[in-house]
Amino acid sequence: MSLWLVIPIRGLAAGKSRLACVLGASERLSLNTQWLEALLDAFATLAGGLDCCVVVSPSEDALSYAESRGARAPRETGPGDLNAALEQACEHAREHGAGRILILAADLPGVRSQSLSALIKACGIDSVTLIADKTGTGTNGMLLPADAARGFAFGEGSLARHEQLFATPGQPVTRWRDAGLALDIDTPADLSAWQQTT
Numbered sequence: 001m002s003l004w005l006v007i008p009i010r011g012l013a014a015g016k017s018r019l020a021c022v023l024g025a026s027e028r029l030s031l032n033t034q035w036l037e038a039l040l041d042a043f044a045t046l047a048g049g050l051d052c053c054v055v056v057s058p059s060e061d062a063l064s065y066a067e068s069r070g071a072r073a074p075r076e077t078g079p080g081d082l083n084a085a086l087e088q089a090c091e092h093a094r095e096h097g098a099g100r101i102l103i104l105a106a107d108l109p110g111v112r113s114q115s116l117s118a119l120i121k122a123c124g125i126d127s128v129t130l131i132a133d134k135t136g137t138g139t140n141g142m143l144l145p146a147d148a149a150r151g152f153a154f155g156e157g158s159l160a161r162h163e164q165l166f167a168t169p170g171q172p173v174t175r176w177r178d179a180g181l182a183l184d185i186d187t188p189a190d191l192s193a194w195q196q197t198t
Helices: 024-048 062-068 081-097 111-123 158-168 188-195
Strands: 003-008 051-058 100-104 128-132 139-145 173-176
Touching: 003 024, 003 081, 024 051, 024 062, 024 111, 051 062, 051 081, 081 100, 100 111, 128 158, 139 158, 158 173
Parallel strands: 003 051, 003 100, 128 173
Antiparallel strands: 100 139, 128 139
């Protein structure tokens, strides 16, 4: 069953504007690029390449970078809404033969191929696995059957909403906690916590 990775990203230069109080524009660009590169590298190691990877964004810099790495890079067609962008990217993956879809945020500096491999091996092909963020209330990603990847509820406190959304008869929903996938960088405090581990 073909596994596809979907990565939504606002942009390399435009992303992480909440860090502008502690990082300059060039520093944010560098970090956003570094984090996206790490995620692409982790999946490429696991999958043997990026043929089954979709990076969806409204920004040309992220799309160009993704294409240069061999990933598919459709431009967002909606009004800048994360959930709509994910719908679009998952439909692209389904149209090209995806059996399972792994959705991951682009700001996970601790991601490693070993973490992704453990997740994929542990989760049933008919189940939905929600990847909890550092607070245990948000969703940093999910692994789910391609046919189930319709309708998303990302935003603050999304983990419980996703549990309700995907809970159907015969489709178990579980939570996954992994240190490398839990730390997403949204605030200066997150950045400081990550910098102390590097």
